[in-house]
Amino acid sequence: MILYDLICDNEHEFESWFKSGSAYDVLLKSKSISCPLCETDKVRKAPMAPRISKSGFGEVEHVPAVVDSKPELPAETSEDMTVAMNKAVEAIKELQARIEKKFENVGEKFPEEARKIHYGETDSRGIYGEASFEEAQDLIEEGVEISAVPWQKRRTS
Numbered sequence: 561m562i563l564y565d566l567i568c569d570n571e572h573e574f575e576s577w578f579k580s581g582s583a584y585d586v587l588l589k590s591k592s593i594s595c596p597l598c599e600t601d602k603v604r605k606a607p608m609a610p611r612i613s614k615s616g617f618g619e620v621e622h623v624p625a626v627v628d629s630k631p632e633l634p635a636e637t638s639e640d641m642t643v644a645m646n647k648a649v650e651a652i653k654e655l656q657a658r659i660e661k662k663f664e665n666v667g668e669k670f671p672e673e674a675r676k677i678h679y680g681e682t683d684s685r686g687i688y689g690e691a692s693f694e695e696a697q698d699l700i701e702e703g704v705e706i707s708a709v710p711w712q713k714r715r716t717s
């Protein structure tokens with residue numbers, strides 16, 4: 561659909577939708593376009609660029625050929641990314657708070673304590689602390705149940 565700005569002999573400006581530019585020509589020649597104010601059929605295009613309707617493609621003679629492609633997802637803006645990041649940080653903080661409340665902090669002694677618990681050398685309890693990647697791997701290989709969680713580093717008081 562094309563929207564034309566039209567103007568009549570009496571300088572009345574009005575807008576009208578047409579199926580296409582050629583449809584406008586046909587209607588104009590058959591004097592089917594009239595001014596809504598003075599009803600004269602002496603109308604012409606106002607000196608202005610035509611606008612294309614975003615939703616009117618179904619009535620256009622030349623329909624775009626591609627119909628089965630998925631609509632492109634809108635590119636994520638950096639603003640969306642920031643929101644997502646903030647949400648992730650909040651989730652980590654929440655998880656962290658729950659762990660800190662329920663588990664005992666054994667700090668760097670984590671691999672040692674985890675082993676002791678695993679082998680029944682100390683009270684079975686929930687602990688958390690630090691372990692290097694290698695230490696964590698060793699524990700897993702030994703069958704010690706541990707899980708890595710994302711952790712927000714904070715200053716020690």
Ligand SMILES: [Zn+2]
Nearest residue numbers: 568572595598
């Ligand atoms: Zn008029």
